[in-house]
Amino acid sequence: xxxxxxxxxxxxxxxxxxxxxxxxxxxxxxxxxxxxxxxxxxxxxxxxxxxxxxxxxxxxxxxxxxxxxxxxxxxxxxxxxxxxxxxxxxxxxxxxxxxxxxxxxxxxxxxxxxxxxxxxxxxxxxxxxxxxxxxxxxxxxxxxxxxxxxxxxxxxxxxxxxxxxxxxxxxxxxxxxxxxxxxxxxxxxxxxxxxxxxxxxxxxxxxxxxxxxxxxxxxxxxxxxxxxxxxxxxxxxxxxxxxxxxxxxxxxxxxxxxxxxxxxxxxxxxxxxxxxxxx
Numbered sequence: 001x002x003x004x005x006x007x008x009x010x011x012x013x014x015x016x017x018x019x020x021x022x023x024x025x026x027x028x029x030x031x032x033x034x035x036x037x038x039x040x041x042x043x044x045x046x047x048x049x050x051x052x053x054x055x056x057x058x059x060x061x062x063x064x065x066x067x068x069x070x071x072x073x074x075x076x077x078x079x080x081x082x083x084x085x086x087x088x089x090x091x092x093x094x095x096x097x098x099x100x101x102x103x104x105x106x107x108x109x110x111x112x113x114x115x116x117x118x119x120x121x122x123x124x125x126x127x128x129x130x131x132x133x134x135x136x137x138x139x140x141x142x143x144x145x146x147x148x149x150x151x152x153x154x155x156x157x158x159x160x161x162x163x164x165x166x167x168x169x170x171x172x173x174x175x176x177x178x179x180x181x182x183x184x185x186x187x188x189x190x191x192x193x194x195x196x197x198x199x200x201x202x203x204x205x206x207x208x209x210x211x212x213x214x215x216x217x218x219x220x221x222x223x224x225x226x227x228x229x230x231x232x233x234x235x236x237x238x239x240x241x242x243x244x245x246x247x248x249x250x251x252x253x254x255x256x257x258x259x260x261x262x263x264x265x266x267x268x269x270x271x272x273x274x275x276x277x278x279x
Contacts, residue, residue, distance in 0.1 A: 007036040007058050008257040011050065011072075012065035015041040019272055020063055023250055026271060027262040035258055044068070051075050054091065054098065060257045061092035063250070069102075069133050076100035085140050086166070087133040089249070092256040104137035107249025108190075108217070109145060114248070114264070116215040116238035124187030124211070125149045127179070129203075131159035134219050135192035139167055142188075151182045184209040190217040196226035203228045207235055219245060222276060243272060 010020040016039060024037035040062075042050045047068050052075065054062060064072040069087035076098045082088040088100035112119050126147045128138050131154035142150050151172045154160040160173030174182060183189065189210065195203035197220045204227055207216070216232035221242030229239045247264045255261040 010063040015039040090253040103249040105141040107245045109141040110248035111244035115240040126188040130193035
């Protein structure tokens, strides 16, 4: 009797724009795995039913993206990382249970390690723009890596203050008006908002207060070079964009579903860059 092909998917609303099928498809071909990876566009009102029947729908697991990450956490048995972040982006089955984790954390940190080796040995503060789910993953990763002080800047003070309650005294909530003074003591700036994304307002920040050798990370990957990253390049800063984060966050899920730990290669990145630029 033929064995069913192992399959995984990305669940989002919308999901058709996702580059994850191309990314995982590349790895499936490279490692000669008889598997499949698809995009499933599932509305919020249908998400619970779809995830509850994930195995029946033929899936060994899934990536979860906007707006479903918090719902995925509630419908699964999360690991400590997903629980701390308060959102899940990767689902898999283990001992008959639907498990979850948040690989946005390791995706962000691995992208920094790749683009700016030694970033965590430069001292100084980190400044994170935005207090949503991506911001939680980034802050958690920075604290895990030993950053002594992380400033969370958000237009709504209450949301930034909630980060201190969640993560502890090393996190300092701040408003946008505080940004110039915070940047003067920061060696890392990370944008976790949608500002700068295609169709969204630009994110224009004066980076002149930041010291030489600072690192700028932007979770946006369409466009690949945002206004923020272009400003960073003019200062000679190392940069990481949302594509780097996307590539590295995908590694663990692929390993969980297909049993091979894949490598993020220049060829893979170039393929996705060409696809994004073509679009």
